Amino acid sequence: MFRTEDLGARTEELIRAGRFFFERGWVPATAGNFSARLDERHLVITASGRHKGELDAEGFLVVGQEGEVLSPGRKPSAETALHVMLYRREPSLGAVLHTHSRSATLLSRLSPGGVVLEGYEVLKALPGVDTHAVRLEVPVFPNDQDIPRLAAHVEHYFREHPEPRGYLIEGHGLYTWGRTVGDARRHVEAFEFLFECELELRRLTR
Numbered sequence: 001m002f003r004t005e006d007l008g009a010r011t012e013e014l015i016r017a018g019r020f021f022f023e024r025g026w027v028p029a030t031a032g033n034f035s036a037r038l039d040e041r042h043l044v045i046t047a048s049g050r051h052k053g054e055l056d057a058e059g060f061l062v063v064g065q066e067g068e069v070l071s072p073g074r075k076p077s078a079e080t081a082l083h084v085m086l087y088r089r090e091p092s093l094g095a096v097l098h099t100h101s102r103s104a105t106l107l108s109r110l111s112p113g114g115v116v117l118e119g120y121e122v123l124k125a126l127p128g129v130d131t132h133a134v135r136l137e138v139p140v141f142p143n144d145q146d147i148p149r150l151a152a153h154v155e156h157y158f159r160e161h162p163e164p165r166g167y168l169i170e171g172h173g174l175y176t177w178g179r180t181v182g183d184a185r186r187h188v189e190a191f192e193f194l195f196e197c198e199l200e201l202r203r204l205t206r
């Protein structure tokens with residue numbers, strides 16, 4: 001069984017991430033969801049419909065590795081299947097963060113085939129990247145209200161392609177992850193910066 005101290009610590013980290021994202025406009029109007037691993041079989045995840053800039057401990061619950069609710073009476077994020085799929089695939093994964101920024105939303109609509117990021121120094125904030133001279137592909141999946149089907153679609157892509165550092169859902173937002181909440185939060189910041197640069201570059205060079 002996971003340790004209560006870990007539940008408290010991860011919840012605090014996710015609350016702080018939510019405030020940070022909301023201040024930057026990346027989780028408007030209850031959008032977004034966050035989770036962290038507690039042990040091999042348990043995750044803490046945001047409850048559905050909560051405002052992610054105003055979370056407290058009541059805004060979280062514990063689910064099992066298939067997304068089954070282990071906190072009676074609580075409703076997990078509608079997108080829980082997208083989180084558990086990632087944890088199941090990668091035992092070293094410690095956190096998954098999903099945001100809905102304007103830049104991610106717009107760029108995903110402008111590039112339904114995927115976004116290519118290259119030539120940016122900030123790419124080095126992402127795992128396994130040690131030079132600006134890489135070509136990083138961020139896949140864009142069509143949005144789907146059937147979340148288990150969307151999770152299966154994303155997982156299928158992961159089997160056929162080198163695993164991305166994050167992905168976009170068209171007209172919806174960003175999913176990224178990391179070994180810790182801090183790492184995943186840095187990846188959100190890096191992607192959001194890169195998406196803003198890319199959108200502005202397209203505007204200026206149109």
Ligand SMILES: CSCCC(=O)C(=O)COP(=O)(O)O
Nearest residue numbers: 031032033048049050077078
């Ligand atoms: C108001 S945003 C629509 C739902 C969504 O995409 C999202 O990220 C939040 O859903 P949740 O059930 O996790 O609150």
Ligand SMILES: [Zn+2]
Nearest residue numbers: 032098172173
């Ligand atoms: Zn969403």
